Amino acid sequence: MRHIPEETLEDLRTALEAEKAAVEEELAERGKATGSGTWDASSKLEGEEADPADAADQIEELVTNVPLVKELEERLRDINLALKKMSEGxxxxxxxxxxxxxxxxxxxxxxxxxxxxxAK
Ligand SMILES: [Zn+2]
Incomplete structure (x- = not known):
């Protein structure tokens, strides 16, 4: 990575770490970690008293969260990979x-x- 000046690399690392924190926060809000770096979508209402109205909301929330969690999970994987490459040079x-x-x-x-x- 000779084409990247040290200072720029530090800026990129800072940006990656900030984004990583933001993605992890959003993942924690919309999903739950299943271990080994993967996440399942969840809803905030999960585990609460089952009320038919809440159940419908819960399903709606999951429908929104499933693709989002998948996208966030992939983003987090790319960010971690980039950080790993930085430390490996x-x-x-x-x-x-x-x-x-x-x-x-x-x-x-x-x-x-x-x-x-x-790029794909
Ligand atoms: Zn290429």
Missing amino acids: TYGRCEVSGEEIPLDRLDANPAARTCIKH
Whole structure:
């Protein structure tokens, strides 16, 4: 990652850590950890006295939370991966081609795993 100045790398690390905290907070609110880094959607009403109206709300909340939790979980995985690469010194390289990911792309998304050409 010679193309990333030390100072910029620290900024990116700070951004990743801030986002990680935010994603984890949202995951804790909308889901519950099942261990091994995966999460299940949950609703705040879970475990409370079952009232038919609450049950309907609970289902509605779960319907919203399931795709969201999945998305947050994937985001958290990418963030953790980026942080791991930073500590290993392999950060900022495209996972497909191995070429350096341009800084402006990393600025926009510090957890980017590939260059734009190889992005899904
Ligand atoms: Zn690439």
